[in-house]
Amino acid sequence: MYTLIAGGGKAGANVMRTLLRLGHEVTLIEQRRDRSASLEEEFEHQVQLGDATEIHVLERAGIERPPDLVLALTGDDEDNMVICQIATDGYAAPKVIARVNDPRNQAHFDLLGISSTVSATASILALVQHEVPHELVHLLELRKENLEIVEIEIDEGSPCAGKRVEGLELPEGSRLISVMRDGQAEIAVGSTQLRPGDQVLAILQPGKEDELLRVLLKR
Amino acid sequence: MKAIVVGCGRVGSAVALELDGEGWDVTAIDEQEVALDRLGEDWRGAFVVGHGMDTEVLRRAGIEEADAVVVATNGDNTNIVVAQVAKKRFDVQCVVTRILDPARARFYDERGLKTVCPTSTAIEVLTDTVRSCALPGQQGEV
Numbered sequence: 331m332y333t334l335i336a337g338g339g340k341a342g343a344n345v346m347r348t349l350l351r352l353g354h355e356v357t358l359i360e361q362r363r364d365r366s367a368s369l370e371e372e373f374e375h376q377v378q379l380g381d382a383t384e385i386h387v388l389e390r391a392g393i394e395r396p397p398d399l400v401l402a403l404t405g406d407d408e409d410n411m412v413i414c415q416i417a418t419d420g421y422a423a424p425k426v427i428a429r430v431n432d433p434r435n436q437a438h439f440d441l442l443g444i445s446s447t448v449s450a451t452a453s454i455l456a457l458v459q460h461e462v463p464h465e466l467v468h469l470l471e472l473r474k475e476n477l478e479i480v481e482i483e484i485d486e487g488s489p490c491a492g493k494r495v496e497g498l499e500l501p502e503g504s505r506l507i508s509v510m511r512d513g514q515a516e517i518a519v520g521s522t523q524l525r526p527g528d529q530v531l532a533i534l535q536p537g538k539e540d541e542l543l544r545v546l547l548k549r
Numbered sequence: 550m551k552a553i554v555v556g557c558g559r560v561g562s563a564v565a566l567e568l569d570g571e572g573w574d575v576t577a578i579d580e581q582e583v584a585l586d587r588l589g590e591d592w593r594g595a596f597v598v599g600h601g602m603d604t605e606v607l608r609r610a611g612i613e614e615a616d617a618v619v620v621a622t623n624g625d626n627t628n629i630v631v632a633q634v635a636k637k638r639f640d641v642q643c644v645v646t647r648i649l650d651p652a653r654a655r656f657y658d659e660r661g662l663k664t665v666c667p668t669s670t671a672i673e674v675l676t677d678t679v680r681s682c683a684l685p686g687q688q689g690e691v
Binding site: 384406409416435437438 | 602603604624625626627629630633634637638650652653656660
């Protein structure tokens with residue numbers, strides 16, 4: 331398998347190391363001269379100095395073949411988006427994966443049809459949210475399906491406490507999945523009664539969070 | 550008519566002033582507040598401090614009502630992304646982008662972005678100027 335990696339930071343260098351160990355062919359493009367020089371000591375000719383958003387640099391690295399996998403792992407989100415677009419639209423690369431540095435740019439990646447993205451910052455934020463008292467945590471985004479799964483904690487003041495699921499006027503495009511109580515999870519059905527302290531999983535269309543919170547927590 | 554100019558450097562500020570002078574309702578966006586100085590005292594439009602990649606900044610500049618967006622920051626890739634956001638997300642009718650790298654400009658031009666590449670223009674004009682110079686000894690060959 332031939333992989334082209336743009337960006338030789340910690341992510342790029344480690345992925346390269348792993349792929350080489352597995353016996354794959356890899357080329358890495360790094361634009362910083364100092365970084366590229368030290369990578370060259372380890373990876374020799376498999377490292378190329380240059381700006382991976384420049385088409386001639388990509389061509390020199392074999393984008394025309396095209397690579398089986400293109401990884402856009404630079405520290406600039408706009409660069410990663412452009413690399414993915416050139417690889418996909420220009421050279422029909424079958425698979426691209428992009429790193430999202432600033433989670434606020436996720437929407438731009440989605441807009442441009444770059445569906446395989448990884449964001450370390452977003453992962454850390456999700457973990458932090460779990461650790462602090464929370465009303466609502468995003469657990470999973472199903473981007474292609476335009477759905478997401480969230481967790482909501484029912485408290486004493488919640489208007490839904492004591493009510494059955496079938497008696498709630500949930501917003502359109504949302505549904506409760508399960509209720510976690512005293513360490514036990516059960517599937518939410520119409521007759522499930524909600525209580526303070528319950529952790530509820532819900533599936534909904536992105537953007538319906540506030541409506542759902544209003545129904546469940548009156549926020 | 551409302552226009553937004555993203556990137557208020559030498560090019561962006563001049564475009565903003567031209568449009569402002571022609572009666573457009575113009576909002577300029579730049580990361581640096583000092584960029585406002587480039588617009589001078591007669592500037593009637595608005596100015597928003599922020600990055601063009603930030604959707605909130607674009608909203609504050611009124612992109613939802615904009616008829617035209619000019620993208621001219623000093624980063625080619627920033628311009629490419631902001632232009633596509635303006636077009637695809639906010640449905641702005643007229644979006645024009647400056648891209649300095651001729652290869653990337655051509656790539657995105659072929660894919661429907663209106664691009665302006667000052668580098669290509671400079672190359673053409675410089676070459677044509679040399680061609681048109683009436684140099685002694687060259688006349689017979691041309």
